[in-house]
Amino acid sequence: MKDVYILAIETSCDETSIAIVKNGHECVCMNVLTQMDTHANFGGVVPEIASRMHTENITMVLDDVLAKSKMSLEDIDAIAVTYAPGLLGSLLVGVEFAKTLSFLYDKPLIAVNHIAGHIYANNLTSNLQFPLLALVVSGGHTDLLIMKKDYDFEVLGKTLDDAIGEAYDKVARVLDLKYPGGPNVEKLAKEGQNTYHLGYLHTNSYNVSYSGLKSSVINLVHNEKQRGNKINKNDLACSFQTAAVSELITIVKKAFKEQKVKNMLIAGGVSANSYLRKQMQSLCQEFNVNLSIPEFKYCTDNAAMIGAAAYPLYLKKEFANLDLNASSSTELF
Amino acid sequence: MLTLLIDTHSLVINLVLYQNQKVLDKINYSTNKSHSIYIMPLIVKLLTQNNIDKNEIKEIIVVNGPGSFTGSRLGITIAKTWAYTKKIPIKVISSLEMLACSIPKKQVKVAIPDAKGYYLGEFQDNKKIKEFTYVNGKISQDYELEENINIDYNKVYEYTQNLQAQNPHSVKPIYIKKIGVENDSSR
Numbered sequence: 071m072k073d074v075y076i077l078a079i080e081t082s083c084d085e086t087s088i089a090i091v092k093n094g095h096e097c098v099c100m101n102v103l104t105q106m107d108t109h110a111n112f113g114g115v116v117p118e119i120a121s122r123m124h125t126e127n128i129t130m131v132l133d134d135v136l137a138k139s140k141m142s143l144e145d146i147d148a149i150a151v152t153y154a155p156g157l158l159g160s161l162l163v164g165v166e167f168a169k170t171l172s173f174l175y176d177k178p179l180i181a182v183n184h185i186a187g188h189i190y191a192n193n194l195t196s197n198l199q200f201p202l203l204a205l206v207v208s209g210g211h212t213d214l215l216i217m218k219k220d221y222d223f224e225v226l227g228k229t230l231d232d233a234i235g236e237a238y239d240k241v242a243r244v245l246d247l248k249y250p251g252g253p254n255v256e257k258l259a260k261e262g263q264n265t266y267h268l269g270y271l272h273t274n275s276y277n278v279s280y281s282g283l284k285s286s287v288i289n290l291v292h293n294e295k296q297r298g299n300k301i302n303k304n305d306l307a308c309s310f311q312t313a314a315v316s317e318l319i320t321i322v323k324k325a326f327k328e329q330k331v332k333n334m335l336i337a338g339g340v341s342a343n344s345y346l347r348k349q350m351q352s353l354c355q356e357f358n359v360n361l362s363i364p365e366f367k368y369c370t371d372n373a374a375m376i377g378a379a380a381y382p383l384y385l386k387k388e389f390a391n392l393d394l395n396a397s398s399s400t401e402l403f
Numbered sequence: 404m405l406t407l408l409i410d411t412h413s414l415v416i417n418l419v420l421y422q423n424q425k426v427l428d429k430i431n432y433s434t435n436k437s438h439s440i441y442i443m444p445l446i447v448k449l450l451t452q453n454n455i456d457k458n459e460i461k462e463i464i465v466v467n468g469p470g471s472f473t474g475s476r477l478g479i480t481i482a483k484t485w486a487y488t489k490k491i492p493i494k495v496i497s498s499l500e501m502l503a504c505s506i507p508k509k510q511v512k513v514a515i516p517d518a519k520g521y522y523l524g525e526f527q528d529n530k531k532i533k534e535f536t537y538v539n540g541k542i543s544q545d546y547e548l549e550e551n552i553n554i555d556y557n558k559v560y561e562y563t564q565n566l567q568a569q570n571p572h573s574v575k576p577i578y579i580k581k582i583g584v585e586n587d588s589s590r
Contacts, residue, residue, distance in 0.1 A: 112584050116582075116584050118472065118582050119582075119584070121472070121473070121476060122476070122575070122576075122578070125476045125479060125480055125575055125576065126575050128480065128484070129483050129484055129487045129571060129572050130572050132484075132487075132488075133487070133572070143488060159472075159473055159476070162439050162473060162476070162477060163476060163477075163480055165439060166439060166442070166443075166477045166480045166481055167480050167481075167484055169443045169481075170443065170480070170481045170484040170485060171484065171488065173443055173446070173447065173457065174457055174484075174485060174488060174489065175488075391444075392443040392444050392447060393440045393441070393443070393444050394439075394440075395437055395439050395440050396439060
């Protein structure tokens with residue numbers, strides 16, 4: 071079969087990214103332009119500013135990818151773009167850009183869900199083996215899924231309130247850490263020990279809850295401040311992280327016992343967390359399950375994962391039209 | 404020569420096709436929202452109903468606002484992507500200039516309303532004599548409002564003749580009106 075080259079575009083939050091992906095598995099070339107430094111000035115992503123920067127930079131990012139790959143748009147077989155979920159204004163820039171390229175070069179347009187992108191990021195380093203258990207962990211998601219084949223998502227459980235990444239960010243704020251909070255909490259946790267007892271709720275299902283744990287951290291910091299006691303930030307970060315990840319260990323263990331899966335993958339921004347990676351690795355070893363985790367560069371938002379997720383849709387000829395719209399909230403499952 | 408003008412700064416999508424510097428055809432389409440659904444299909448429609456292939460377009464003119472932030476961005480994104488990939492010249496005109504050059508008067512004051520206020524421009528002989536501003540609330544009577552002006556697209560084209568083509572990478576909307584975080588930081 072002829073090789074398939076997909077030009078993929080991802081602008082759902084604060085990264086303007088374009089990649090060329092071959093046969094859904096090989097990232098030929100990618101550029102990820104992050105706006106992190108700009109948004110750090112405001113303590114978080116400002117949607118309007120993110121949209122502005124996407125518009126300013128997107129053609130330059132394409133220029134770079136075409137130059138580095140020594141390919142032209144004529145060589146491309148399809149244009150893929152993240153259409154949901156994410157920041158609406160940001161998504162719209164990528165979608166309009168993709169539609170323009172699709173029209174000008176007569177290439178099929180493929181609309182990709184961002185979460186599918188995170189899952190299929192694993193195809194860039196390994197091959198998805200079905201049936202598999204997928205743990206999606208990010209700033210907006212904490213989902214446990216079973217996939218029996220491509221694009222077949224069965225939800226086992228999810229967070230009842232905050233996503234795990236959101237909890238990390240809120241804890242970061244309480245500890246006066248700079249944006250991006252999650253990675254900074256992880257840094258402190260590495261230096262600390264699990265000494266604080268944090269109250270939180272274990273559910274006896276596949277669902278998790280993070281609002282209790284988050285409140286517990288906030289209350290502890292508040293009370294210690296009122297008493298004039300100093301907080302050991304490293305230890306608190308470590309205690310929080312241990313508790314947060316143990317929630318995930320609990321539900322994944324339950325799934326290993328009750329579901330017949332021999333393959334597992336982790337996806338989403340929080341899959342870059344090395345403590346989570348280590349814990350899942352030893353759990354999978356214990357249960358003799360193959361674990362797939364994307365390379366660090368494919369864990370955070372990037373266009374290569376969108377190209378990987380577009381490939382099964384390309385094979386099925388599931389193409390979008392030029393009236394494609396972006397959506398901030400369309401869920402995958 | 405065929406030129407395409409893209410104007411999405413307001414709730415009306417305006418697309419104009421020029422042949423040899425005169426209007427050949429145009430589409431004005433009112434939307435409630437979701438420009439994104441309509442712009443590309445309308446461009447296809449405009450070209451198809453005139454039997455024109457996209458590769459015959461040799462020049463792009465785009466309106467860079469001021470007006471709807473998202474609306475302007477979408478038009479700009481299409482225009483700069485087109486000009487960059489097809490290596491054709493791109494010219495940029497503001498919504499206020501477009502209104503001013505449609506009014507046959509020496510001195511013109513024009514206003515574009517949005518939900519809370521107005522974008523204002525003052526011109527003499529089609530030249531901007533004051534920086535564009537945004538004001539909240541009411542404005543004086545001597546401003547001509549966008550809704551009462553019929554845009555003369557042939558005049559608009561004449562006006563763009565005097566403009567330099569731009570580097571597509573550097574084309575971006577003008578925003579003028581401050582957003583929340585800008586107001587916070589100026590406090």
